[in-house]
Amino acid sequence: MAAAVGFSTAGVSPAAASPAETRSVADRLNLADLPPTAPARETSLLATAPGERCQPTATHSKARRSGATQACVSVRTSRRPARATATGRAPQASPSPSALAAGTGSCTLAAPGVYTYERFQYCVRGVEVLYTLRDSNGREIGSGALDIATSASLPAQGTTWNEHVTTTMTRASGQVTTLSAKFRSACSAGCKATKTAPWFGANLTVGQSVNGDVSYASTPAAGQQLDFTTSYTLYVTTPGAQATDPNASWSNPRKIRCDDAVRDTGAGGTASPGCVVPSVMAAVEMSAEPVSSSGQGAAAAAYHWAQRNLSDGWGFKKPLTRAKSGVADRKSATCGSFQARDDLVDNATCAEFPFAAAREGGKDGALCTDIIPNYSSGGWDYYDGSAGSSGIDTGKACTRAHVPAADLDAAEQKLAGDFTAQRVLDAEQFDLNVTAAPAQAQATCLQDPPARSFPSGTGWIRNTTEPVDQRNKTTNPPGPAGHRASVAQACLGKTLKRGTAAAGDITGWQDAQLFAAANSPGTGLARCHLIANILGGKGSRVGDQNNLVPCWQFGMNTGTPSMRTYEYMAQTEVKEPTFGPNDAIFYEVIPRYKDVTSTIPLGVEMTARIERANGTSQPLFHEEFIPNTQGGNGLYNLGN
Incomplete structure (x- = not known):
């Protein structure tokens, strides 16, 4: 049995991020900050x-x-x-x-x-x-x-x-x-x-x-x-x-x-004439409320971000121009190389801005900044969605947003509907107004996601790492320098997103295999999620593996008590009728290492606090230490 004597503490202050970490929260839109609009006059x-x-x-x-x-x-x-x-x-x-x-x-x-x-x-x-x-x-x-x-x-x-x-x-x-x-x-x-x-x-x-x-x-x-x-x-x-x-x-x-020129008369269709004062510019109206609240959701939130942050500010600083022909080509030019982040956004697709339905659209996707709008009670958090980027680049000419397909569909239907309702002809200019209903109070952790976090459900997750001299210290020869998982934090909202399975040659994995072969052959090992898969934690992609540590499958990962015990408590709590849509759980898991050379933790310390939208809070569980030992006998701590 490996003795758990003296261990290195991964602190709760921000730790160094993995070089592969590519996501960070960069901005927030509170729906209450969106002013109401009325017709231009x-x-x-x-x-x-x-x-x-x-x-x-x-x-x-x-x-x-x-x-x-x-x-x-x-x-x-x-x-x-x-x-x-x-x-x-x-x-x-x-x-x-x-x-x-x-x-x-x-x-x-x-x-x-x-x-x-x-x-x-x-x-x-x-x-x-x-x-x-x-x-x-x-x-x-x-x-x-x-x-x-x-x-x-x-x-x-x-x-x-x-x-x-x-x-x-x-x-x-x-x-x-x-x-x-x-x-x-x-x-x-x-x-x-x-x-x-x-x-x-x-x-x-x-x-x-x-x-x-x-x-x-x-x-x-x-x-x-x-x-x-x-x-x-x-x-x-x-x-x-x-x-x-x-x-x-x-x-x-x-x-x-x-x-009678709003419709595509070349494709036939029902006559739809109407009248306007053409010198008063048309305005397409979209709501940044979630699609479930009859808004255009993440797509509208992405358009609003682009209007306020990119230099041209299309539809806000400068008018857009409707272009009936070439829409598919412009869409392809911007979104053809798009790699949807389905691991972060369910059924993700590309919401381009400027629109492909506008003459100003069709910019080369390589010139765009990728963002991920994520709704968290009362507003939208904007995350970096560009692989290899250190933050959202506001110097780009266009935006590609990773949004649910339902949100993009709602936005495109609203755009087409307002072209008809506002009688926007081909080559006619128009504005875009993004509005919302007043925001509601929300849990503390939902109000300000930290840097280097990424969206998950209606909350966020943040994984950090710290450097280690060898990624595996008992192999022959020892592995190269790398990073080991450090503090993992999550703000769990009412809606959880399923994470991804654990995979890959994570730091300490070969050390764990050698230890198991020498001390308990045939006993199952696992790559333990610090933020559980059932709570939105990742593990499959390069850069997501900083959420994983080597562990015994039956022991630290599953069993009673184990990490699963407390993960299930959090999963169950958000489903309770008393847990409101603007409440959240601040959830934190800290790997505890023996020393600065360790590649496998001696165990993890888990804490969770329920935060209410009304400003009150209470612990769900507090500083529960789960040792990295085999279940049933408490032997063979993997920590090194």
């Missing part, structure tokens, strides 16, 4: 003709009898543009449907006479039409003012829409006490005003309003887009007088587009 100042347009009053009219020889009309607007972002793409509060119907809502954010636009809306308020009576000397003897507001919502699916018009008499003086207002709408080629008058026979006094709808239609052919503008005329007089000509007229400063 832009403004344009209404251009009006300067001065008045006048004509003589009719002989024998009431206005002529009161001394007025001319009736004049002018359109006035404020010259102060509304405060807005430079690009018009910043999130803002969205108006309510009732406000839009009343001609207010988003227009209340703009100064009078300033048009406000969203992708599917336009409106204006404070267009003032002034009616003035003048005598033969040009002196004003009476006036009245009308305030006009209009608003419209464009159909994402369909090509007919209404525009709501409200006219209010705001003031009067002198010989003018009542005004008659006749409104007419029109539109340019590509559109037809199907109902031009919102009302008939409106006589207004100060404080009175009249409102109604005008209507439009456009009929683009398959694959066609039609651009046009709407225009307006207001005939204003005193009751019973002939309408003033010229009258008050103005046009919408921005074009409207109706199209």
